[in-house]
Every structure is written in structure tokens, then in C-alpha cells.
Amino acid sequence: NLGVVNIPVVVHVVYSNAQQNISDQQINSQIDVLNADFRASNNDVNSIPSEFANDVADSEISFTLAAVNRYSNSTSQWGTNDAVKAQYPPVNPSTTLNIWVANIGGGILGYAQFPGGPASTDGVVISPQYFGTTGYVSAPFDRGRTATHEVGHYLNLRHIWGDGRCRQDDFVADTPDSDGPNYGCPSYPTVNCRSTDMTMNYMDYTNDACMYMFSEGQKARMRTIFMDGGPRTGFVN
Numbered sequence: 001n002l003g004v005v006n007i008p009v010v011v012h013v014v015y016s017n018a019q020q021n022i023s024d025q026q027i028n029s030q031i032d033v034l035n036a037d038f039r040a041s042n043n044d045v046n047s048i049p050s051e052f053a054n055d056v057a058d059s060e061i062s063f064t065l066a067a068v069n070r071y072s073n074s075t076s077q078w079g080t081n082d083a084v085k086a087q088y089p090p091v092n093p094s095t096t097l098n099i100w101v102a103n104i105g106g107g108i109l110g111y112a113q114f115p116g117g118p119a120s121t122d123g124v125v126i127s128p129q130y131f132g133t134t135g136y137v138s139a140p141f142d143r144g145r146t147a148t149h150e151v152g153h154y155l156n157l158r159h160i161w162g163d164g165r166c167r168q169d170d171f172v173a174d175t176p177d178s179d180g181p182n183y184g185c186p187s188y189p190t191v192n193c194r195s196t197d198m199t200m201n202y203m204d205y206t207n208d209a210c211m212y213m214f215s216e217g218q219k220a221r222m223r224t225i226f227m228d229g230g231p232r233t234g235f236v237n
């Protein structure tokens with residue numbers, strides 16, 4: 001039994017203007033959301049429909065802000081090719097979650113690397129206006145759920161539709177089959193592939209206010225990476 005796994009977080013703020021140089025308060029608001037969402041202490045957890053009430057999980061993963069690094073850089077859009085990580089390399093990626101807060105552009109909120117990839121690019125990138133809940137934030141992605149979603153990928157979770165049609169697996173048994181992402185704030189029930197979609201799962205593409213759970217199956221999949229032989233044992237040694 002691993003107990004609660006704590007993940008130290010280093011945030012690299014890479015800004016091309018003053019707005020993007022987000023405040024410590026905004027950074028802390030994001031750490032608070034990660035802690036709430038991964039411990040199922042988020043204040044919207046009660047919105048889960050009864051059909052899924054037994055599936056919600058306290059993942060027993062917590063986050064502590066270890067350092068904030070700030071870098072001014074004239075690049076205004078970084079894209080998703082990891083250029084920002086090449087310029088500002090990750091700090092101790094085997095024992096630290098590195099988050100680059102840098103403007104990606106192209107309407108992309110954030111992106112992540114799955115466990116087991118190169119150490120030099122390990123971590124997640126999030127555009128500043130989708131990071132945290134206060135300051136320079138942009139509705140409807142202003143509740144910190146982009147980081148929850150991307151850290152879910154960083155901890156081995158797939159999208160709940162498995163990135164394919166019906167029956168394409170996300171390697172988690174208790175997230176019902178779906179044939180694609182849901183967007184906005186879907187009404188309940190939204191039925192695809194003959195079952196109700198778990199549109200309120202953090203690994204769908206719904207608005208921040210409309211996603212509020214990880215499942216027990218997702219919890220088990222995340223925690224496996226910390227166990228012997230797994231790709232993120234550095235966090236428990």
C-alpha cells in the first residue's frame with residue numbers, strides 16, 4: 001500500500017508579456033485545484049449522477065509546489081514540439097513534476113507526455129490563461145481542469161473514449177465506452193455506444209465546470225506507475 005503519494009511540482013513560467021507572467025497567487029490556485037481534484041475533495045464532486053456515484057475515486061495523490069522559475073522570452077507561441085522544454089530543461093524529472101506555463105497557441109490549452117518517455121521532455125505544458133482559477137484566466141477553462149487533465153495523462157491516463165470509435169479501450173474498465181470526445185457542458189444522460197458517457201470525467205473534453213471526477217479504474221491505473229518496476233517509482237522512494 002503506497003498511501004498518499006506526494007508529487008513535488010516545479011513551475012516554469014515562460015512569458016512574452018506581463019500578462020503571461022502569472023502571479024504566485026494564480027500558480028497556488030492551480031496547485032489547490034490539483035489537490036482537490038486528485039483527492040476528490042473538489043466542491044463539485046456532489047454533481048456526479050447516481051449512475052456513477054460508486055465510481056468516483058480519491059486517487060490519493062497530492063501536490064506540493066517546490067519552486068517557481070520565471071523566464072522572459074520573446075517567443076509568443078510555442079506550439080507543441082517541446083521547444084520550450086529544450087530551452088528550459090526539466091528539473092529532476094524522476095522525482096518532480098515539471099509544468100511549463102507558456103503560450104502554446106492554436107487554441108491548444110495544454111499537452112502532456114505519458115510516463116516512460118524521454119526524461120528531457122517529461123512533464124506538462126499549459127497556456128497561462130488556462131492555468132489556475134484567478135488572475136489571467138479565460139472562461140470556460142478557468143477552473144484549473146486543464147492541469148488536472150494533463151496531469152492525468154502524465155500519470156498514464158488516456159482519454160475516456162480511447163481516442164477511437166466504440167470499443168476502442170482506454171485501459172480502464174469503469175469508464176463507459178464512447179466514440180469520441182464530448183465538448184461544452186453536455187446534458188445528462190449523453191448516450192453513445194449504448195452506454196451513458198462519463199462526460200464529467202476529467203479525461204473527456206468538456207468545459208472545466210462540467211468535469212469533476214476520476215474513476216476507481218483510473219485511480220488504479222495511475223497508481224500502478226508508482227509501484228515496483230513502474231515508470232514513476234522515483235516519487236515513492
Ligand code: ARG
Pocket residue numbers: 107108109110111141145146147149204205206207208211
Ligand atoms: N489537451 C486538451 C486541449 O488542449 C486539454 C483539454 C482540457 N479540458 C479542459 N476542460 N480544461 O484541448
Ligand code: ZN
Pocket residue numbers: 149153159
Ligand atoms: Zn488529453
